[in-house]
Amino acid sequence: MxxxxxxxxxxxxxxxxxxxxxxxxxxxxxxxxxxxxxxxxxxxxxxxxxxxxxxxxxxxxxxxxxxxxxxxxxxxxxxxxxxxxxxxxxxxxxxxxxxxxxxxxxxxxxxxxxxxxxxxxxxxxxxxxxxxxxxxxxxxxxxxxxxxxxxxxxxxxxxxxxxxxxxxxDEPEAVEAADTDFWARVRAKLAAGQTLLLEEAYVRNAARWHRLTAENLDAVRAGFSPRALLTVWPDLKTDVGAVLAALPAEGSVEFVWEARDGMISHAIVDDTEYQELTALVAGARAASALSLYADERHPLLYAVLPDSDGVVRARW
Structure with a gap:
């Protein structure tokens, strides 16, 4: 009430x-x-x-x-x-x-x-x-x-x-809890030899990005912010040039890349900024371009971290 x-x-x-x-x-x-x-x-x-x-x-x-x-x-x-x-x-x-x-x-x-x-x-x-x-x-x-x-x-x-x-x-979007079943699905994908990209939205409009492997999953999980919204994407592509070449002729995208030192960054760019983006990501080891349109964004999984009692209280 x-x-x-x-x-x-x-x-x-x-x-x-x-x-x-x-x-x-x-x-x-x-x-x-x-x-x-x-x-x-x-x-x-x-x-x-x-x-x-x-x-x-x-x-x-x-x-x-x-x-x-x-x-x-x-x-x-x-x-x-x-x-x-x-x-x-x-x-x-x-x-x-x-x-x-x-x-x-x-x-x-x-x-x-x-x-x-x-x-x-x-x-x-x-x-x-x-x-x-x-x-x-x-x-x-x-x-x-x-x-x-x-x-x-x-x-x-x-x-x-x-x-x-x-x-x-407000009408928060219905999302599942990042519970045992959720992590079992993540582990199953990792066990199949996949590397996954995970977006950790810790507050609205701010996120950290992680490349998940079977070896680092537990360490990454330990650093999550409470009640974060977790979105699992396919892994970054190692052919950064091909990702750049496939950017849409018009509009904006979210570009995610991993630098030589392993740091993952992201930026919202439009078609007028592609030249600057190419210079910014020079030497990147891997990258991906994610659409900003809801009907074109297709994550593999997403869920919200519950509190210690298993209840999801974050109103995402």
């Missing part, structure tokens, strides 16, 4: 909205990186305090992808520098963070730095950021003092039925 009391917090005076709810005032739709931004964070802190929330869980974390929709430029490290290491260890679905870290995540989202997530405490508290500096807070309590504090901060808390970004409104 979602929280019973939900508020939209904005810097936009409801009196400046037209009949369909569109804001017509003069407030900017980006963060001021200053006192107004600080007011948002203070308001969220007030709601968290009123709800007895000292820690929150990260849900559906993501970073900037191929297309960047933010009004501000991309930030290096997706705005997560200082909160998480460069490899984003600790930034995954289900990770618990303290309230101060949660507020810094909200700051990054207000600045449209590239990172986005929901912050939750079961069905009793939630906070997430929508378009144009709209913040949605839900609680199992009415939080009257927090509502008053938000108004004192110069912001406008509006009671609403539900957030348009509520997790309950």
């Amino acid at each position: 979602p929280p019973s009391f939900v508020y939209r917090i904005t810097k936009y005076d409801p009196a400046d909205r037209e009949e369909h709810g569109q804001y017509t005032g003069s407030e900017d739709t980006v963060s001021d990186h200053g006192p107004v931004e600080a007011a948002y964070l203070a308001a969220i802190a007030a709601f968290a305090e009123a709800s007895d929330m000292g820690r929150l869980e990260i849900r559906e974390p993501g970073v900037s992808g191929f297309v960047h929709f933010g009004a501000e430029p991309r930030f290096e490290g997706h705005g997560l520098g200082g909160l998480f290491p460069p490899d984003l260890t600790g930034y995954h679905d289900g990770a618990e963070v303290t309230l101060p870290v949660a507020l810094e995540l909200v700051r990054a989202m207000l600045r449209e730095s590239g990172a986005w997530c929901r912050l939750e405490a079961g069905d009793v508290f939630t906070v997430h950021v929508g378009w144009d500096q709209s913040v949605y807070v839900g609680s199992h309590r009415p939080c009257a003092d927090a509502v008053t504090r938000t108004r004192e901060l110069g912001l406008f808390p509006e009671a609403i039925t539900t957030s348009p970004y509520a997790a309950e409104l």
Whole structure:
């Protein structure tokens, strides 16, 4: 069940909205990186305090992808520098963070730095950021003092039925658990002499790639991020020149390649970037080009890492 009391917090005076709810005032739709931004964070802190929330869980974390929709430029490290290491260890679905870290995540989202997530405490508290500096807070309590504090901060808390970004409104794709049966199928393919390419999506729009063999499977599995989405593809092709020559005349593809040192990288490229791509992958040992169109992507297997109790909780 979602929280019973939900508020939209904005810097936009409801009196400046037209009949369909569109804001017509003069407030900017980006963060001021200053006192107004600080007011948002203070308001969220007030709601968290009123709800007895000292820690929150990260849900559906993501970073900037191929297309960047933010009004501000991309930030290096997706705005997560200082909160998480460069490899984003600790930034995954289900990770618990303290309230101060949660507020810094909200700051990054207000600045449209590239990172986005929901912050939750079961069905009793939630906070997430929508378009144009709209913040949605839900609680199992009415939080009257927090509502008053938000108004004192110069912001406008509006009671609403539900957030348009509520997790309950999403329709996650049904995927199986990466359980014993899943790994048995992977091992069967490897035992048949195949080498497989595995894509480990650890947050939305970010993935690590691994070439699986019967010998390295257990070691690769030990390094997976919790609740990752795992997609198994046919192995990279050793004739890199042939892969480059077969790129489509138009459109974009995801190009995956293994360098001489064994590092696997990937890039989204379109037909205007093939020359640069050829130079980038010079000397690569193997490569593959994967279509970005859903009806043309045909993985061998895919599944989500369950929690230690065998339950899949990630909402991919």
